[in-house]
Ligand SMILES: Nc1ncnc2c1ncn2[C@@H]1O[C@H](COP(=O)(O)OP(=O)(O)O)[C@@H](O)[C@H]1O
């Protein structure tokens with residue numbers, strides 16, 4: 001039974017959860033992008049051993065549920081003496097997870113740049129790093145933005161998994177309200193609307209960017 | 215030593231150069247040398263290995279074996295600084311390979327700023343001079359996407375010149391350019407030759423070769439078949455393969 005009054009009365013509580021969701025998304029995304037770029041570059045240019053290690057990382061993470069990685073980081077790290085509070089633990093696991101996908105985004109973008117571009121850079125005497133920094137990566141910028149925006153939207157949704165380590169994100173708060181009011185449906189609908197308000201603009205932005213790149 | 219005597223005053227000496235891609239041998243033992251300020255034109259059918267040979271000279275394609283001596287120094291990939299070598303050898307590509315995210319001016323100034331760690335203002339001032347030299351002062355702020363093929367290739371030439379190379383390599387610089395714009399690029403190359411630039415040009419432009427080349431080398435299937443002055447090679451080719459190639463080029 002949907003009761004709008006329940007959503008309305010608990011809106012500040014829900015919005016506080018949305019704030020946590022958004023903060024976690026942004027922090028995780030920043031680290032995931034930095035790590036993804038690094039992993040992608042190491043995978044392409046790191047040589048045989050580093051290439052194989054990063055490839056293994058990418059494939060393992062992409063083949064594993066994000067939830068499992070979150071639980072692993074939260075429950076397994078303390079065993080080896082690393083005690084992370086909820087928020088950093090959640091951010092680290094989500095970043096580790098998304099870095100694998102983002103590494104592939106950067107790899108695809110770098111590989112889409114014609115070989116002649118790096119050859120021209122090399123012919124001027126540039127090192128591999130200089131060619132990347134001044135010639136290749138600037139050209140990938142427009143190409144990586146749409147897929148990165150897509151990953152960002154997906155990450156907004158995937159942050160809901162941190163409810164499993166009792167983090168009070170948007171979904172978790174909705175469940176609290178549901179338990180308190182004996183009406184689980186209403187706050188969930190409220191949360192769904194707030195998720196949509198966050199993801200839709202990002203996905204629309206991504207679509208617009210894609211159109212401009214073509 | 216007699217060998218050094220022979221090499222004295224040569225900018226380039228290539229001996230028994232081989233290059234394979236996997237099991238496919240593309241350059242099968244090529245040797246030639248070049249004087250300072252010499253202009254060499256390289257011709258031959260498509261697939262004969264001209265691009266590969268030229269790309270071996272600046273290690274964009276590392277040769278499989280052979281000896282390359284550039285400016286008096288034997289190039290040894292173990293001890294030679296290949297990046298330093300490339301600063302001294304300018305390269306112009308068939309597909310221009312100008313940097314599409316940068317303006318013409320930035321394209322030309324990038325090498326001096328990044329590689330030679332030069333002062334940006336000075337590098338851009340010189341880049342302006344080089345753009346003027348290739349007739350593109352009015353395009354300094356344009357990006358490659360806004361320029362014709364002939365203009366892009368002239369930017370690419372200016373970009374290579376900005377490193378003050380001792381040798382310029384041109385790999386079919388006009389093959390991807392609309393016919394009516396080819397002369398713009400050739401004029402710049404003639405000007406360079408007149409100024410005494412040492413250059414190797416892969417081209418099938420017979421007019422350019424006759425006007426500019428000191429020597430023409432004809433290649434086929436990874437080997438040098440014949441070489442001589444443009445007059446010797448074009449008017450009295452000795453080898454049958456050269457004759458049949460020239461008749462095809464002249465017909466086209
Ligand atoms: N990177 C490469 N990998 C494999 N084969 C190549 C590569 N580059 C060139 N080749 C081959 O080498 C031969 C000579 O090519 P190329 O030097 O481009 O000839 P040309 O410039 O005279 O047309 C061709 O058969 C070509 O397919």
Ligand SMILES: [Mg+2]
Nearest residue numbers: 264265266386
């Ligand atoms: Mg070629």
